[in-house]
Amino acid sequence: MQGVLDFNTHDRGLFRPYKRTNAKRTKSGCLSCRARHTKCDEHRPTCGGCTRNYLLCSWTKANGRTTQGSVSRHEWSPRQKVPSPPGLNVPSPRYALSHWPRLRGRSVEQSLLHHYIERSAQRLIVRTGIKNPFLTYVLPLAQQHDAFLHIVFAISASHLSYDGRQSHVSALSHYAVALREAKYLITEHGNDTRFNPLELMILLILLCNFEVMDGNTDGAVMQHLQPCSALLAQSNLLDRVDSDCACFIAEQYMFLGVVNEYLGLGPVANIVQPTTTVTSDFAQLPYQSYYHGRSSGCGYALFEMVPRIALFATKPSRSSPRYLDPEIRKEFDMLEEEILLWDIPTSLNSTTGPDNDEVTAALIQQVALLVTLQCALNGPGMPTPSIQTKIEACVCESRKLLRSISPSSAAWGTLLWPAIHIGSCITSPKEQNELVSAILSMENKARCCTSLMEFLSSLWLALRDDGMYFGPYGIRPLMDREGIKLSLG
Numbered sequence: 001m002q003g004v005l006d007f008n009t010h011d012r013g014l015f016r017p018y019k020r021t022n023a024k025r026t027k028s029g030c031l032s033c034r035a036r037h038t039k040c041d042e043h044r045p046t047c048g049g050c051t052r053n054y055l056l057c058s059w060t061k062a063n064g065r066t067t068q069g070s071v072s073r074h075e076w077s078p079r080q081k082v083p084s085p086p087g088l089n090v091p092s093p094r095y096a097l098s099h100w101p102r103l104r105g106r107s108v109e110q111s112l113l114h115h116y117i118e119r120s121a122q123r124l125i126v127r128t129g130i131k132n133p134f135l136t137y138v139l140p141l142a143q144q145h146d147a148f149l150h151i152v153f154a155i156s157a158s159h160l161s162y163d164g165r166q167s168h169v170s171a172l173s174h175y176a177v178a179l180r181e182a183k184y185l186i187t188e189h190g191n192d193t194r195f196n197p198l199e200l201m202i203l204l205i206l207l208c209n210f211e212v213m214d215g216n217t218d219g220a221v222m223q224h225l226q227p228c229s230a231l232l233a234q235s236n237l238l239d240r241v242d243s244d245c246a247c248f249i250a251e252q253y254m255f256l257g258v259v260n261e262y263l264g265l266g267p268v269a270n271i272v273q274p275t276t277t278v279t280s281d282f283a284q285l286p287y288q289s290y291y292h293g294r295s296s297g298c299g300y301a302l303f304e305m306v307p308r309i310a311l312f313a314t315k316p317s318r319s320s321p322r323y324l325d326p327e328i329r330k331e332f333d334m335l336e337e338e339i340l341l342w343d344i345p346t347s348l349n350s351t352t353g354p355d356n357d358e359v360t361a362a363l364i365q366q367v368a369l370l371v372t373l374q375c376a377l378n379g380p381g382m383p384t385p386s387i388q389t390k391i392e393a394c395v396c397e398s399r400k401l402l403r404s405i406s407p408s409s410a411a412w413g414t415l416l417w418p419a420i421h422i423g424s425c426i427t428s429p430k431e432q433n434e435l436v437s438a439i440l441s442m443e444n445k446a447r448c449c450t451s452l453m454e455f456l457s458s459l460w461l462a463l464r465d466d467g468m469y470f471g472p473y474g475i476r477p478l479m480d481r482e483g484i485k486l487s488l489g
Contacts, residue, residue: 028040028042029042029047030042030047030049033047033049099143100113100143109153112152112153112156112157112160112166113152113153113156115156115159115160116152116153116155116156116159117135117139119156119159119444120155120156120159120213121134121135121138122410122444123159123213123410123413123444123446124155124209124213124413124489125294125295125410125413126293126294126295126296126297126358126361126410126411126413126414127293127294127297127354127358127410131244132294133244133245133248133294134209137202137245137248138152138202138206139152141199141202145199146177146181147177147178147181147182147203148178148202148203148206150174150175150177150178150181151174151175151178151203151206151207151210152206153170153171153174154171154172154174154175154178154210155171155206155209155210155213157170157171157174158171158175158210158213158214158446158447159213159446161447162445162446162447162449162450163445168447171210171214175207175210175214178203178206178207178210179207181203182200182203182204182207182224185199185200185203186200186227197231197237198237198240198241198245200227200231201228201231201232201237201249202249204224204225204227204228205224205228205249205252205253205256207220207224208220208221208224208225208252208256208487208489209489211224211487212256212416212448212487212488212489213446213447213448213489214446214447214448214487215446215447215448215449215450215451215452215487216451216487217451217484217485217486217487218484218485218487219260219485219486219487220487221256221260221487221488221489222257222260222261222485225253225256225257225260228253232249232253237249238250247294248294251293251294251295251296251300252295254296254300254303254304255295255296255300255303255489256295256489258303258304258306258307259303259306259416259417259488259489260486260487260488261307262306262307262310263417263420263475263476263479263486263488264420264421264424264472264473264474264475264476264479265310265313265372265375265376265380265471265472265473265475265476266313266314266473266476266477267314293345293354293358296414297354297358297361297362297365297411297414298344298345298353298354298358298359298362299342299361299362299363299365299366299414300345301342301345302339302342302362302365302366302369303365303417305335305338305339305369306369306372306417308335309335309369309372309373309376310376312331312332312335312373312376313375313376313472313473315327315328315331317379321378321379321384322377322378322379323377323378323379323384323387328377329377332373332376332377335373336370336373339366339369339370339373340366340370342362342366344359344362355409355411357405357406357409357410357411358409358410358411360401360404360405360411361405361409361411361412361414361415362414363401364398364401364402364415364418364422365414365415365417365418367394367397367398367401367418367422368398368417368418368421368422370390370394371391371394371395371398371421371422371425371471371472372421372471372472374387374390374391374394375387375391375425375471375472375473376472378471379473380468380473380474381467381468381470381473382467382470383470383471391425391471394422394425395422395425395426395431398418398422399431399434399435402435402438403438407441407442407443408443408444410444412442412444413489416448416452416488416489417488419435419439419452419456420452420455420456420475420486420488421472421475422435423435423456423459423460424456424459424469424470424471424472424474424475425470425471426460427463427470429460432456432460435456436453436456439452439453440453448487448488448489451486451487452486455478455479455482455484455486458478458482459474459475459478462474462478462481
């Protein structure tokens, strides 16, 4: 376990070692300044740096505990039942804010919490008619532990920074504190120290969602999923929590893992993998019974097909061109039929079932799979005329579907992966602009939308000069060329 949880500090990304020459390290400053690697004036109870950056100012007592609620170190062993996070009914943001005495008089942080409850938490789920785990489970933990409160502030501040209503520096400052606590918990776990694995799991999921909302381009989501993979594999976590909490964890892990691990087509060796593959961890668990479609929408079974298509794309061909190989063609027909036969899961009843926009988003994902599968049949580069015709028909269908989704729909949250894969096959400037306009029409946007459009613009520019950038096969080479790894959700 320890080897899995140790981060490679030589890789690019958020876990680079902090280097500062000629600076004496002290432990007398507040925890927030130490997490941000800034000098603390040590003014209590709130230092100048935390006052300027609107951060909670926490201090370490002589016994090593913080003066404000830090992440608790609950004793835990594999034989113990892990309690699910306490539930919390949130009748209104005003009522919820009255339960946060620590924020009394801190108007900026109150506004961040208010925005998280009203807007950001809604941005993180697809189906709004059922209990939102980003409120039900996260808010009680944020009331108790600084790390959760800081990541809530970070998500909210990042969301607000998209249109300039909040400084992005504030989001990164809060994020730094939450990240430091997560790394500390991981170190404790690597040293076999007792702790509550459920709290760490949810904190890592929140860090992933911050990376997605913030438009991270360092592949940070996969770095956070790495310890998640180890926790699930060795702690049997889903067997130790109630079914709703298990649903939240399982679906988040599957969805985030699939759309980030299998972005584009290419050799499997190029995929950044937490252990083997994220989907294999649940192979022996009845995890689909947990899904409510809160993260991936009603098309979660379509997202589960993504790894199989990626594997098909790497299958060696016995003939050239690839699509003439009988074995390749046979597997293609099987996968295509499975995609076309997809239907809304019967487990989603009418009271919590998908609305029209969510179904439309799933149909767009279905089209994205068909496009990706056609490209996998063809191989890298510009497709043959017959395959190109089928791809263009799929792209045309996706354009019609996109126009029918309401700008206010939460279903847009599932469309980053489909937008990139479909967009990679669009060669017409008019159709490219149409896709960008559709994304810009979305309400409740976040910084990830900017990252998506910048990447597509770079991809289309590269495609004009080199046909090898066409389709999903061009996504990873372009990310390698630009030195980025997108974070999708």
